[in-house]
Amino acid sequence: MAKTAQEKIDAKKEKEYYKKHKKMYRTKPGDVIFNIVNYLFFGIFTFTCIFPFYYLFINTISENELVKRGMINFYPMTGSPENPHFGAMLKNYIAMTEVGDLGTAFIVTVTRTVIGTALMVLASAFVGYLVTKQEMWHRKFFYRFLVITMYFNAGLIPWYLNMDLLGLTNNYMAYIIPMIVQPYNIILVKTYIESIPGELEESAFIDGASYMVVFRKLIWPLSKPILATIAIFGAVGHWNSLQDSLLLMTGNSSLFTLQHRLYNYLNESSNLGTLMSQGVSGQAAQQAMEQALNSKVIKYTVAMVSVIPIFCVYPFMQRYFEKGIMLGAVKG
Amino acid sequence: MKEEKTEKKSLQGALFVIIRALTVLTVAMIFFPIANPAKVCGVISNKISLFTSAISYNSLLPSPVRIIRSGQMDEMVIIIAYIGVLIAFIGILGIAAGACCSLGNLKLQRLGFIFSAIGSVVEIVGCVICYVAYIEVQNGDPRFLKKIDPEVPVGVFVYGIMAAVILIATIVLIVTMPKASKDMRYEMESRFKLFLMFLPFAFLAFLFSYLPLYGWRYAFFDYQSGGTLTADNFAGLKWFTYLFENKMVRSDVLNVMKNTLGISGLNVITTWLPMIFAVFLCEVGSMKFRRFVQAFTTIPNFISWVLVYAVALSIFSTDGFINTFAVQAKLITQNEAKNYLMGDSLVWVKMWGWGTWKGIGWSAIIYIAGISGIDQSLYEAATVDGAGRFQKIRHITLPGLLPTFFVLLLMAIAGILSNGLDQYLVFENADNHDKMNVLDLYVYHLLGNDQIPLSTVVGMFKSVISIVLLFMANGVSKLLRGESIV
Structure with missing residues (x-):
C-alpha cells in the first residue's frame, strides 16, 4: 500500500531523531558482554536439553561391544573395539521387535493413546458445547458439578479401591474410561466455543437444525484449533502415564504400558539379556540375543522406543502450545 | 370440576417425582457394596456392588471358590445368584430409560411408562431369583452351613420394594394419564434434551471423582486387603490417633513432612526462575536462536519421569556419560567412577x-x-528517556509480569503437599529413600505394605489440607487483586 504524505513525513522525522540521538542507540561494551553471557547461557542450557537424548540415541545405533566399553561419547561408531570407526546400525531396534512383551506393551500404549485421546476429545467437545447452552436444565449446577472435581482428590488408596469396586483392575478399559471426562479440557473448549459468534448457531437453528447437527456441522469444525490442542495434551498424558498401569494391572502383565515396562527394566538389576531373550525361542537364538543385547543397550533402546514418537509429533505440537497455555490462563 | 383436575395434575406430578427420585437412587445404589442382592452368604465378598457382580461372574466367585472345590457348597447357588443380579441389573437399565423418557411429552412419557413397568417387573424377578439362591444356600449340606454362613440378602428387599413402588406409581400414571393421540410425535423440551445429553458425562464424573470419596470409610476400619468391613472391625478414630501416638509412625510422618515441605519449599522459593528465564530469553536479539531455544527447552516437559530417569542413568550412572568420558580423558580411573544417582547427599x-x-x-x-x-x-x-536494559526490565517487564507470577506463586503454595508420585518413585533407591520419601510416595508404599486404613488417613489429611490451602490462596488473591484464581 502506498504511504500517505503524512506517514512519509513521520518516517523522515523519526530517522532524523535517531540520527540526532545516535549516541543513545549505540551498542555499549556492557551490551556486548551481556549478549555474550546471555547467548552462552541459553546455548548451554539448550544443549543440556538435547544432548542426553542424542547420547541415548547414538548408543543405541552403535556397536554394542563399544557401548559396553563406554567408547561412545559424541558420535556413533561401529566396528571391533580395536578398530572402531564412524558408522551406525539398527540391529538393536530390530532385536526389540523380537522381544515379546515389549511388542504387546507397545500395542497397548499406542491403542490406549489413540482410542483414549479420541474419546476424550469427542467428549470434551460435546460437553463443552452443551454447557454453553443457557437453556439446559440446571446448567449452572451441573457445570459446577464437573468443574469442582478438578480441585479435590480422594487420594491414591480410595482411587484404587474405587477402580477395584468398578471392576477396572486388570482391565484394559481402566486406561480409557476414567480419562474421558476431563474438566480442564471441557473448560478450554467451552471458553473457545463462547468466542464463536452466536449468530452462526442461531441461523442454523432457524433453518431447523437440531443440537446434534449444529454440533457436528458447525461447532466441531469451528473449534478444531482448541481440539487439536487438547488432543495433544491428552495424547502425551496417555503416552506417559505410569501410575494406572503400575497400580491397577498387577495381575496381568500383558496389559503393562511401555512406561511401565521401561520402569521395570530400569529397576531390574539382574541380567536383562536373559530376561528379555525369553521372548525368543531356541537355545541358539537365545544365546545370540544375549550376546547382542547387554543390559545398558536394552535400557537405552527401550527408552528411545518410547521417546521417538514424542519427538516425531513434537513439531506439530509446537504450533498449539502457546494457544493452549494462554487459553488455560483464562478461567472458565 | 376444575379443582379436581388440578388435584389430579398435582398427584401425577408427585408420582413422577417419586419415580424419578427412586430411579436415581437405584442407579446410584448399584455402585455401593451395601445391599448387594447377590450376597446370599457370608463367604461372598462384601466389597462387591450390584454393578460389579452383574458385569462379571468372576467377581462373585473368588471367595467361595475354595468351599465349592471342596464340595461343601454347590456352585449352582452362585450361578443362580449371578443370574438374579444380572436380570435385576437389566431391569434397572429399563427403569432408567423410563425415567429419562418421562421428561418428554405425553407420547414419550407413555413410552417411558412401558420401560418403567417392564424394568421394575424384571428387577423384581431378578430380586426373587436372588432370594431363591438364598433359599438354596440354606438347603445346602447342614454340616457346612456354619462355614458358608447363609445371610439374608437385604438388597433383595431394598431393591424389590423400590421397584414395587415404581411399578405401582407407573400403573397409576398409566391409568390416570390421557392417551396420546396417534398423530402426536415423540418430543421433548430442549432444556431436558440438553440435560439428558449431558447426563452420561455427569455420571462418569460421579463414578471417577465423587465415588472414590466413599473409599474414605476404610479409614475407620481395621482393614487388611482381602478382608471385610463389618461392625466387628470398626475402629472409630483409631487410625487418626495412631498417626500421632505411635512413635514409629509419628517419626515417619515427621520425616515425610520434612521432605515434602523441603522439596516443595525449594520449588516455591524458585517460582521466579521461569520468569527470569523468559525475560532474558526475550533479550536475545536473534529471533531464530530464540525459537531454537524455546523449541528444545520445552521438550523435557513432554517426557515422562521414567524417561527422565533413563536419561539420568545414561548420563550420571557408573557407566554413564560423565564417568566414561572422564575415564577416557584420563581425569579419573575406572575404579573412581561413581554413581551420582545413589547416595543421599543433596x-x-x-x-x-x-x-x-x-x-x-x-x-x-x-x-x-x-x-x-x-x-x-x-x-x-x-x-x-535514557533507560538502560536492566532499568527497562526492572521498571516495565517485571511489573507487567507480576500478576501472572503472583497467580503461579499462589498455585505453587496451594500445591505444596502434592509433589507427584512418579518422580520420586523412579529416582528412589535404598540410599536416598529417607530423604526422598515425600507424602505421595509414602502413601504409595503404605498401600504396598497393606496398610490401607493408615494410608487412607494420610491421604485424607493431604486432600483436606490441600483444598484448604487452595481456598486460602484464592482468598489472598481476591483480597489483593480482586480476582479469584480458581
Whole structure:
C-alpha cells in the first residue's frame, strides 16, 4: 500500500531523531558482554536439553561391544573395539521387535493413546458445547458439578479401591474410561466455543437444525484449533502415564504400558539379556540375543522406543502450545 | 370440576417425582457394596456392588471358590445368584430409560411408562431369583452351613420394594394419564434434551471423582486387603490417633513432612526462575536462536519421569556419560567412577534440579506470551528517556509480569503437599529413600505394605489440607487483586 504524505513525513522525522540521538542507540561494551553471557547461557542450557537424548540415541545405533566399553561419547561408531570407526546400525531396534512383551506393551500404549485421546476429545467437545447452552436444565449446577472435581482428590488408596469396586483392575478399559471426562479440557473448549459468534448457531437453528447437527456441522469444525490442542495434551498424558498401569494391572502383565515396562527394566538389576531373550525361542537364538543385547543397550533402546514418537509429533505440537497455555490462563 | 383436575395434575406430578427420585437412587445404589442382592452368604465378598457382580461372574466367585472345590457348597447357588443380579441389573437399565423418557411429552412419557413397568417387573424377578439362591444356600449340606454362613440378602428387599413402588406409581400414571393421540410425535423440551445429553458425562464424573470419596470409610476400619468391613472391625478414630501416638509412625510422618515441605519449599522459593528465564530469553536479539531455544527447552516437559530417569542413568550412572568420558580423558580411573544417582547427599536439591530442568522451558512460555503482550510504546518511551536494559526490565517487564507470577506463586503454595508420585518413585533407591520419601510416595508404599486404613488417613489429611490451602490462596488473591484464581 502506498504511504500517505503524512506517514512519509513521520518516517523522515523519526530517522532524523535517531540520527540526532545516535549516541543513545549505540551498542555499549556492557551490551556486548551481556549478549555474550546471555547467548552462552541459553546455548548451554539448550544443549543440556538435547544432548542426553542424542547420547541415548547414538548408543543405541552403535556397536554394542563399544557401548559396553563406554567408547561412545559424541558420535556413533561401529566396528571391533580395536578398530572402531564412524558408522551406525539398527540391529538393536530390530532385536526389540523380537522381544515379546515389549511388542504387546507397545500395542497397548499406542491403542490406549489413540482410542483414549479420541474419546476424550469427542467428549470434551460435546460437553463443552452443551454447557454453553443457557437453556439446559440446571446448567449452572451441573457445570459446577464437573468443574469442582478438578480441585479435590480422594487420594491414591480410595482411587484404587474405587477402580477395584468398578471392576477396572486388570482391565484394559481402566486406561480409557476414567480419562474421558476431563474438566480442564471441557473448560478450554467451552471458553473457545463462547468466542464463536452466536449468530452462526442461531441461523442454523432457524433453518431447523437440531443440537446434534449444529454440533457436528458447525461447532466441531469451528473449534478444531482448541481440539487439536487438547488432543495433544491428552495424547502425551496417555503416552506417559505410569501410575494406572503400575497400580491397577498387577495381575496381568500383558496389559503393562511401555512406561511401565521401561520402569521395570530400569529397576531390574539382574541380567536383562536373559530376561528379555525369553521372548525368543531356541537355545541358539537365545544365546545370540544375549550376546547382542547387554543390559545398558536394552535400557537405552527401550527408552528411545518410547521417546521417538514424542519427538516425531513434537513439531506439530509446537504450533498449539502457546494457544493452549494462554487459553488455560483464562478461567472458565 | 376444575379443582379436581388440578388435584389430579398435582398427584401425577408427585408420582413422577417419586419415580424419578427412586430411579436415581437405584442407579446410584448399584455402585455401593451395601445391599448387594447377590450376597446370599457370608463367604461372598462384601466389597462387591450390584454393578460389579452383574458385569462379571468372576467377581462373585473368588471367595467361595475354595468351599465349592471342596464340595461343601454347590456352585449352582452362585450361578443362580449371578443370574438374579444380572436380570435385576437389566431391569434397572429399563427403569432408567423410563425415567429419562418421562421428561418428554405425553407420547414419550407413555413410552417411558412401558420401560418403567417392564424394568421394575424384571428387577423384581431378578430380586426373587436372588432370594431363591438364598433359599438354596440354606438347603445346602447342614454340616457346612456354619462355614458358608447363609445371610439374608437385604438388597433383595431394598431393591424389590423400590421397584414395587415404581411399578405401582407407573400403573397409576398409566391409568390416570390421557392417551396420546396417534398423530402426536415423540418430543421433548430442549432444556431436558440438553440435560439428558449431558447426563452420561455427569455420571462418569460421579463414578471417577465423587465415588472414590466413599473409599474414605476404610479409614475407620481395621482393614487388611482381602478382608471385610463389618461392625466387628470398626475402629472409630483409631487410625487418626495412631498417626500421632505411635512413635514409629509419628517419626515417619515427621520425616515425610520434612521432605515434602523441603522439596516443595525449594520449588516455591524458585517460582521466579521461569520468569527470569523468559525475560532474558526475550533479550536475545536473534529471533531464530530464540525459537531454537524455546523449541528444545520445552521438550523435557513432554517426557515422562521414567524417561527422565533413563536419561539420568545414561548420563550420571557408573557407566554413564560423565564417568566414561572422564575415564577416557584420563581425569579419573575406572575404579573412581561413581554413581551420582545413589547416595543421599543433596537429594532435595537434585530433585529440585530435575524438576526445574524438566519444567522451566515450559513454564517460561506463559511469561514469554506475557512479555509480548506488554505495550511496546512503554519500552520506546523508556529508551527515549535514557533507560538502560536492566532499568527497562526492572521498571516495565517485571511489573507487567507480576500478576501472572503472583497467580503461579499462589498455585505453587496451594500445591505444596502434592509433589507427584512418579518422580520420586523412579529416582528412589535404598540410599536416598529417607530423604526422598515425600507424602505421595509414602502413601504409595503404605498401600504396598497393606496398610490401607493408615494410608487412607494420610491421604485424607493431604486432600483436606490441600483444598484448604487452595481456598486460602484464592482468598489472598481476591483480597489483593480482586480476582479469584480458581
